[in-house]
Amino acid sequence: LIVPVALEQGSKFAIREGGLTVGAGVITKILD
Numbered sequence: 001l002i003v004p005v006a007l008e009q010g011s012k013f014a015i016r017e018g019g020l021t022v023g024a025g026v027i028t029k030i031l032d
Contacts, residue, residue, distance in 0.1 A: 007027050008027065009027050009028065009029065009030055010026065010027060011026070011027045012024070012025070012026050012027075013025060013026075013027070
């Protein structure tokens with residue numbers, strides 16, 4: 001990521017590139 005983002009377990013996210021969504025998911029486990 002360009003900028004760190006705080007996420008919680010259960011949060012949904014999308015990864016976008018050039019205006020297109022190239023990935024999406026849900027945080028299931030925090031590792032650190």
